[in-house]
Amino acid sequence: MESVQNSDxxxxxxxxxxxxxxxxxxxxxxxxxxxALQVNYQTIGYIERGDFKPSLELAFRISEYFGLPIEAIFSRQPFRPLSEEVYGNRNTPPSGDSK
Amino acid sequence: MESVQNSDxxxxxxxxxxxxxxxxxxxxxxxxxxxALQVNYQTIGYIERGDFKPSLELAFRISEYFGLPIEAIFSRQPFRPLSEEVYGNRNTPPSGDSK
DNA sequence: ACAGAGTATTGTACTAATACAACAATTTGT
DNA sequence: ACAAATTGTTGTATTAGTACAATACTCTGT
Incomplete structure (x- = not known):
């Protein structure tokens, strides 16, 4: 039924x-x-789509591979798109959300 | 015989x-x-003395608790003492290590 | 339309992270 | 020196991260 042995x-x-x-x-x-990270390719899939969280060990490997701090790759809060981060967001804010 | 079920x-x-x-x-x-971190107190012990590595999840909690980046708290390489980091090391380097 | 690459899904198995409990050892306050 | 707090040890149990395999589902590009 569920994906990875009920990890969810x-x-x-x-x-x-x-x-x-x-x-x-x-x-x-x-x-x-x-x-490159010496892990099973499905592990990357699981992590990418949030099926489970990587070990700190693996997080460090990923961080080192990309040359970025862990906090730039993983977060408890959803990420702002990098594109916005760099160029800002020029959209008119959604109007129908008054209440 | 060993500590935590042979994790080592x-x-x-x-x-x-x-x-x-x-x-x-x-x-x-x-x-x-x-x-404060909502974990068993022995878990802290295990992690402190390197008996095992925390989950990324817990690493994040710890990082947030101390208000420090994960890399300031965990590292694959041994840490330099913070005291040295701040004040430097004024000792004469050990002499007997010529070869 | 087909082939091939990439990705998703399911299922099984193993190990590592964590909880909990009970007790020993060590440190600290008075 | 004693009591109390802190830390270490051992042992058991549960769950989550990871590996691996096999099969299905997208997408390309030609």
Whole structure:
């Protein structure tokens, strides 16, 4: 029925991450990244989509691989898109949300 | 015979941490910290002495509790003492290490 | 339309992180 | 020196992170 033996890190306190984005920026497939990190390629998948949280150990490996602090890759709060982070958001704020 | 069911994170790739120092600076007991972090107090002990590595989740909680980045608290390389970090080391380097 | 790459899903198995309990050892306050 | 607090040890149990395999589902590009 459920995905990874009922882990369901989606609930309660899931962990957001930017791995997919960082991969995309570098044209890396999961397999390639997994390979570089010496983990099973499905592990990357699980982590990317928040099925479960990586070990601190693996978080460190990922952080070192990308040359970024852990906090730039993982967060308890959802990330703002990097594009916005850099260029800001020029959209008119949604109007129908008065109440 | 061994400590925590043969985990032995002491070997291979152990993880260094500054939890004991941060606690000391703040006059916190393990129990008190564990309490604040909502974990068992022995878990703090295990982590402090490197018996095992915390989950990324817990690392984040600790990081947030102390208001420090994860990298300031955990590291794959042993930490330089904070005292040295701040004031430098004025000792004459050990002489007997010529070869 | 097909092939191939990438990704998702399910299921099984193993190990590591954590909780909890009980007791020993060590440190600290008075 | 004693009591109290803190820390260490051992042992058991549960759950979550990871590996691996097999199969299905997207997408490309040609």
């Amino acid at each position: 890190a989606r609930n309660g306190d899931r962990l957001y991450n930017r791995i997919a984005v960082l991969r995309a920026e570098r044209g890396l497939s999961r397999g390639a990244l997994a390979n | 994170a002491r070997n291979g790739d152990r993880l260094y941490n500054r939890i004991a120092v941060l606690r000391a600076e703040r006059g916190l007991s393990r129990g008190a910290l564990a309490n």
